[in-house]
Amino acid sequence: MTPGINAPRRSLLATLLGLCALCACALPEFAHAQAAGFPSRPITIVVPYPPGGTTDVLARTLQEPMQRFLGQPVIVENKPGAAAVLGAKFVANAPGDGYTLLFPNNGLVISPQISKEANYDALKDFAPVSLVSLQPMILTTNPVVPATNVRELIAHAKAHPGKLEYATAGPASFGHLATELFSQQAGIQMVHVPYKGQAPTTQAILTGESKVLLSTTSSQMNAFIKEGKVRMLGVASKKASPLAPGAAPIAETLPGFEAEVWFGLVAPKGTPPPVIAKLNDAVVKALALPEVQQKFEIAGAAATGSTPAEFARRIADEYGTWTAVIRDAKIEGK
Template identity: 45%
Template sequence: MHRPTAARLLCLALAATAPALAAAQEAYPSRPITIVVPYAAGGTSDGQVRMFQDALGKELGQPIVVDNRPGASGAIAAQLVARAKPDGYTLLYPNNGVLTTPLLNDKAGYDAFKDLRPVTLTSVVPMVLVVNKAVPADDAKSFFDWARKQPKGVMYASAGTASYGHLSTARLIQLSGIKAEHIPYKGEAASTLAARTGEVQMLVTTPSSAMLGQVQQGNLKLLGVGTKEPSSVVPGTPPLNRAVPGYEAQAWFGVMAPAGTPDAVVDRLNAAFRKIMADDGLKTRLLATGAVARTSSPAEFAQMMKTESDQLRDIVTQFNIKAE
């Protein structure tokens, strides 16, 4: 009887473990994927995920579960995903807030660059500049020329201290050289009302239907949009960078995974999102809410986040902005 050789024993061992190895390396995804939304159901982020939830599930061949985890300015959701297993089954659907929260709160509990991995952008919502109808300016250049001549400066509203509207306006003030006083309100509706009634002269905000309605009625003047090129969200509105070079302000939404998620998984997700976000029907539904579908490579998303984070840090420091 022949004694088994070492090579034969190795072959037998590999054959025995092959099924286990195959199971461990099964094609992604093989079970439902959870997308954690940092805000409550019914909000903008939640609405966007539910717009593409079914399409993404069909593209990936697995159900998509939406898990709303509001609180702590998005930190609760970010912490949950940052601590999740990096296997592609727990994802985060953040906006700009994932960058601002750690800048304003050293106890946020996560680092957006070390604990999370960008997958793709999904959409952007341009910020717009509106002014009260009594302001003697009909375009951005004439407004800033007028504002620079005001001895006491102008007053501007936001939906709250450290909100993206507040930070976007501070950036505009920084680049334009005007003097302005911040008046925070509780929410977008209240800040829009303040601009309409003349409590403040200017407002940088997202182009909500209510705000655009006030423009149509002549109560507000729409002077510019915070995109590099004209935006389909507000057709005919010139980019603010024509009057204030270098200015850009857009609320963005995207997908992030835990740090350490394999390249193959990130690439699979990125390809799926690129495909579904190119659908004309989804683009139309997003546009109706003021958003423009836009995807990116993980590297492009990471670079955009780094550039914006540096700008936000500068603004927070210069204007001494503190979280409420």
């Protein structure tokens, strides 16, 4: 008998505790019941970028096969704005029922650290569903740079500190962060030259206005490399990539170096694990289709699925990596 509590209060307390226990037992059953009937209506995938870009193309490539495996319409909706922050916030505030999803890239973990408008937590406000694709960065130089591999580039940069320009698609862009990570690990100093988008950076490396460029692969860049107009020194994936034929991993010279653009699918926090599992199953099955893999390769990306836990680890690891780069390089956003 609990001291100081009379019989009626003990009875009420016992009833409340019993109800709490019943609720706790019922929660897993409720989640499984949700999954059993999921999906029962259309699912919306929010792309936080304008139509036509790589993120949009990959999301729409998955649209039809996911519909087939889930048995419900899948709608791709573009919500661009504020460097992808608008779409991310929309999904972060959506119900955690699996019917509103976000198709982000690395910006999911970078934007909150450089944008005043991004008042969401990349680690807490989303439930990872699956990695969808990896797009390796390649390290290229204008041929006037006397280096044919990563080691020679680092030696040249050390011999001429602050004399080598590198191009990016803008301050705080992924290319900017990736090149700063490369510089930090290599112990070199290069001059950042920001441009307005990817196309001007390609032109800059072709003309020699900038000498170094770490950017994603593309059919256009591969053609310039083949023609000898641009020299490829390495690929920023852990292993050699078929999307960058003949390129040795930068990690062979700088152990642990990795900078790949990823694309994935996340749901709002609180989405029941059984619902996440159903979505993950549909994504992984879609990515295994040869026609999907072919369309991804044309877009310069490799179809790469994962478990929710694996994707969660990648997001957490990158959060730590880019937090350190942004801090150490004193990179500021808007």
